[in-house]
Each structure stands twice: as C-alpha cells, then as structure tokens.
Amino acid sequence: MEIKPLIKRFDIFKPFPRIIHGFSTRKGGVSNPPFDQCNLGLRTGDLPSAVEQNRRLFFTELGVPQQQIVFPEQVHSDRIKIVDAPGIVPQCDALITARPGLFLSVQTADCFPVFIYDDQNEAAAxxxxxxxxxxxxxxxxxxxxxxxxxxSSPENLFVAVGPGVQKQCYQIDPETARYFPESFLSPDGADHFKLNLQGVILRQLADEGIPEANIEYDSDCTHCNAELYYSYRRDGNKSGRMMGVIGIRQKT
Ligand SMILES: [Zn+2]
Structure with a gap:
C-alpha cells in the first residue's frame, strides 16, 4: 500500500510559482477502515495517532512546515479572519493572509473548499x-x-473551487431550498430538491466580477467517488476529512 498522499492541484495556479497549494484525497496515509486511508480530520472517530501521521505525510508531500499552518475552527458561518500567525482560529470559515510562509487550511467532506490568490497584491484566501x-x-x-x-481587483484574483457533493447527489428539504435561487434547484420527488451548490458558489464569484477565465472548478463528486473522497452524507460519523491548503512561498 502506497502511503505517500495523493494530492490534487489546480492548473489555474500553475503560472504563479510563489503559490503552494493542494487538496488531499483518501489515497496514501495510514488510517484503517472505515477512515482509510489519508484521513486528516482529528475530530473524527479515527485514531489521533493515525491522523497525526497522515498530516505529517501530507504536509511533507506538500512542502509546507506543519507549524506554519492556520486551522479555522469551521462552524458553518460567514465569518472571515485575516491572519498573520499559525494555529487554530476559533469561530470562522474563511481565512485571508498576505504573509509569505503562512499556509491556510480547510477541512471538508462534501462541503466545497475554495482557494483564492491575488497575483498583484500577493494575498491568499x-x-x-x-x-x-x-x-x-x-x-x-x-x-x-x-x-x-x-x-484586490477581480481580474487579478485566481480561484479554484475544489470537489464537493454535486447536484445529482445533493438532496435537500424545502426548508433548506428557501435559501437558494430557483435556478440552482431541481425538484426531486414530491417534496425534496436537488441543489447545485457548486453552481451557487460559481455565481457568487461571478457576481464579485471575477472573470470566468480566472476560475477553475473540480467537477468530481465526493459523494459518488468513495475511492478518492470522504463524504459526510455518505458515511456520517465514519467519514474522514480531506484538507485544502494554500499559501505564499517565502522569498528566498
Ligand atoms: Zn455524486
């Protein structure tokens, strides 16, 4: 079994050598079923020692020092923190930094990770x-x-929307549907809907004026692809977590 983590990277950031980024998959790592293999979430039922080993493998493969990572607590809010020091940041779901050598992270299992880089002002989010x-x-x-x-000017912002639960697998109830425009909902049986959440996010980016050419999105569905991804909707408490990371390399 290969223990080197398989990391996804986005072409949109290729022109920028100062950016380090990546999104983990299940492949690689040392966790046993049902958290196999590369679970990076400590708040799961997995053995902490396995998660810590996976994190070491992941950060090493990414080329970032673990003590320079910022971890948001993630409470499904709209709170954003501007950070210039590593560690755990309570009560927020988005991070921004302009400090080279600091790396921002999020953990997901169906929710969408969104990576943003300002090429002119060298800020990452x-x-x-x-x-x-x-x-x-x-x-x-x-x-x-x-x-x-x-x-930041929208035309200097480059964005990647990672994989998450896609519309064919994302059933929601009418209560949840109320929050979203009809164009992102499709009826699913008598009283449910399917939600195109990635479409909602892409629209929000477009509404901020970011050109389509500056945005990459991963069409993979975390819910159907059990080999590559964890999915909370699929596996519930037995689900691990993937991790997305972005940061600006220190000038040498
Ligand atoms: Zn799916």
Whole structure:
C-alpha cells in the first residue's frame, strides 16, 4: 500500500510559482477502515495517532512546515479572519493572509473548499463553503474583503473551487431550498430538491466580477467517488476529512 498522499492541484495556479497549494484525497496515509486511508480530520472517530501521521505525510508531500499552518475552527458561518500567525482560529470559515510562509487550511467532506490568490497584491484566501456558508455568501464576502482590505481587483484574483457533493447527489428539504435561487434547484420527488451548490458558489464569484477565465472548478463528486473522497452524507460519523491548503512561498 502506497502511503505517500495523493494530492490534487489546480492548473489555474500553475503560472504563479510563489503559490503552494493542494487538496488531499483518501489515497496514501495510514488510517484503517472505515477512515482509510489519508484521513486528516482529528475530530473524527479515527485514531489521533493515525491522523497525526497522515498530516505529517501530507504536509511533507506538500512542502509546507506543519507549524506554519492556520486551522479555522469551521462552524458553518460567514465569518472571515485575516491572519498573520499559525494555529487554530476559533469561530470562522474563511481565512485571508498576505504573509509569505503562512499556509491556510480547510477541512471538508462534501462541503466545497475554495482557494483564492491575488497575483498583484500577493494575498491568499481559503473558504469552507457548505450550504449554510454558501447561503450567507461567505465566498462573495471573502472576495469583497480582499477588495476593501487588500485592494484586490477581480481580474487579478485566481480561484479554484475544489470537489464537493454535486447536484445529482445533493438532496435537500424545502426548508433548506428557501435559501437558494430557483435556478440552482431541481425538484426531486414530491417534496425534496436537488441543489447545485457548486453552481451557487460559481455565481457568487461571478457576481464579485471575477472573470470566468480566472476560475477553475473540480467537477468530481465526493459523494459518488468513495475511492478518492470522504463524504459526510455518505458515511456520517465514519467519514474522514480531506484538507485544502494554500499559501505564499517565502522569498528566498
Ligand atoms: Zn455524486
């Protein structure tokens, strides 16, 4: 069994050698079933020693020092923190930094990880956007904060929306559906809907003026692809977590 973590990277960031980024998969790592293999979430039923080993493997493969990572607590809010020090940041779901050598993370299992880089002002951001955060437009608010605090212009922002639960697998009830425009809902039986959450996020980015050419999205569905991804909707408490990371390399 290969223990080197398989990490996804996005082509949109290829032109920028100062960016380090990646999104983990289940492949690689040392966790046993049902958390196999590369579970990076400590708040799961997995053995902490296995998760810690997976994190060491993941950060090593990514090329970032673990003591320079920022971990948001993730409470399905629309709260965004501007950070310049590593560690756990309570009560927020998005992080922004302009400090080279600091790396922002989010953990997901169906929710969408969103990676943002401002090429002109050298600022990076990461967002955890599930349905609650998306209903509050956390992605749009993060872009908006980049504009006001970091003078970001939309045409200099480059964005990757990672894999998450896609519309064919995302059944929601009418209560949840109320938060979303009809164009992102399709009827599913008598009283349910299917939600195109990635579509909602892409619209929020477009509404902030980010050109389509600056946005990459991963169409993979975490719910159907059990080999590559954890899915909370599929596996509940037996689900591990993937991790997305982005940061700006220190000048040498
Ligand atoms: Zn699916």
């Amino acid at each position: 990461i967002v955890h956007s599930g349905w609650r955060g998306s209903a509050k437009n956390i992605v749009g608010k993060t872009v908006s904060l980049l504009k006001t605090r970091f003078h």
